Amino acid sequence: MPLVDMPLEQLKQYEGLNPRPADFDEYWDRAIAEMKAVDPQIELVPSPFQVPYAECFDLYFTGVRGARIHAKYIRPRNVAEPHPAILQFHGYTGHSGSWHDKLGYAALGYSVFSLDCRGQGGKSEDAGGVKGNTHHGHIIRGLDDHPDQLLFRHIFLDTAQLAGIAMQMPEVDPERVMAMGGSQGGALTIACAALEPRVKKLAPVFPFLSDYKRVWQMDLAKDAYAELRTFFRHFDPQHKREEEIFTKLGYIDIQFLAPRIRGEALIGIGLMDTICPPSSQFAAINKITAPKRLEIYPDFGHEDLPGFNDMTMQFFLEA
Template sequence: MPHFDLPLDELRTYRPDLPEPDDFDEFWAKTLTEARRHDIAARFVPVDVPLAGVDVFDVTFAGFGGHPVKGWLVLPAGTTEPIPAVVEYIGYGHGRGLPHMHLLWATAGYAHFVMDTRGQGSNADAQGDTADPVGSGPSAPGFMTRGVEDPHDYYYRRVFTDAVRAVEAARSHPLIDAGRVAAIGESQGGGITLAVGGLVPDLVAIVSDVPFLCDFPRGATLTDKLPYREIAFYLKARRGHEDRTFRTLSYFDGVHFAARGRAPALFSTALEDQTCPPSTVFAAFNAYSGRERAMEVYRFNGHEGGGFYQKGVQLRWLPQYLNG
């Protein structure tokens, strides 16, 4: 696919006029206060895996509404003292998968906490184990419009709350240094990472690769690829609901969370990415309020972005903050 979005020099200055709800901060403060009324109750059950270099734990903790959320914790084998941690959020439709899929950060010497995404995980290679017990009104297939009639009912209110609680669960483990925790994610995981970066003020760094869930109005109208297209499918059937729908989505836009982020941040985008168009990524990057931020641009890639090359960039960039 050739370049289809704005030229790179325009992307670097792209700042959409996105209305922000007046009660955005109040909404999220109340949401997290309600979630914290439930004991985090994090449980870490050792898992016997035929891997010599790591110790693996099956994790369960209380997320939104006290609902049980699953995850993995992977530690370098034989860890006896608290070490820095990377908390990871995963891509759209995927679940936590299997432990041997998550070895990179433990082999680099860090604790690796992987959060399962509620209700997702039907992918054959990355199954999920976390239910979403909350229903919703009419929606298009997928997750983008579940509960979109009201921000209190919207699906990603639950997911973003789970994600903040995942940081809290990770910090509760005795072998994790609670003062040296970073958040990381790709695509949907990158969007969740931006939300966590805006809601958790003391992360040491965030890494958001080809992030989804940013600049919803542009994503819903620029690309015909899923998942943004789910919004268009919903509005095709729900004529006249545009204003209410985009008002709900404004409470969950990565651009608004980026404006509240303070930790050093590494972003990446790809100029042929039709799933998460580069302008939506730059909208968040250009809004990011942290003083230290960097963007990796892959000119001839699609939604795969930098792939394993970007992992190499992360391995060089993130330790300067985790090891500080």
């Protein structure tokens, strides 16, 4: 078969190229403590969109650094409580999507929480100086500041905070909360389950935000990773700070969060992926020590993986 990366057997052994910051664990322990100190000021606003078997709400909460974060929340009617819940995370620059594509899980008796990432295409704000969206450049936001200012630090914390909020809802069984998403959503699924290890099951698809230096080495700092090239061209054109920059990116590299995961994982991977190259994905996947199952699609890239959504639903129904 054709290859865009390493052979599969090498991928299964690959441990990543990006440097890990020496104080990585302290960094995230400090971040989690900051998150837990925030008063979320939760607000539920009934949506104009409603269906007979579920209630639909716009959920707002305050995240770290004062940003107001939005998620769609669907709560099934007339089901046993407490019941399971699904956390959904979207792709880079996108948003939480339409209500209708979440109703399948609600019909099964699951609450659904679908996050809008701060500053991207939905209703969550980026409180870093402006109101409204900032859309692109989130990987490099804060890269020339203290590592605690990295924007993806805050977005990762939003996922964990949403998980905690879901687990505190009286109608939700905190021991049956699951997470899912593709690309950026796959990365956030891994980050969420790492920072909130009570997440019971996770189903990431071709996860983004992993092994940045490998992406650079493969000359794939384009498309979703294009801002890496932009940053070097504008702010370090001779790569004199290359090691420093990739080390700082290591704080928001999901491969180093992956060992914290305790939930069971179902992972979808396309071996022809040139957006999030397979080796960058395996750098994170290989560090998950919890039970995991890989569903590999040799001829598929960064696209719909046939049958994987059905596998995910069956996987969650077994919880």
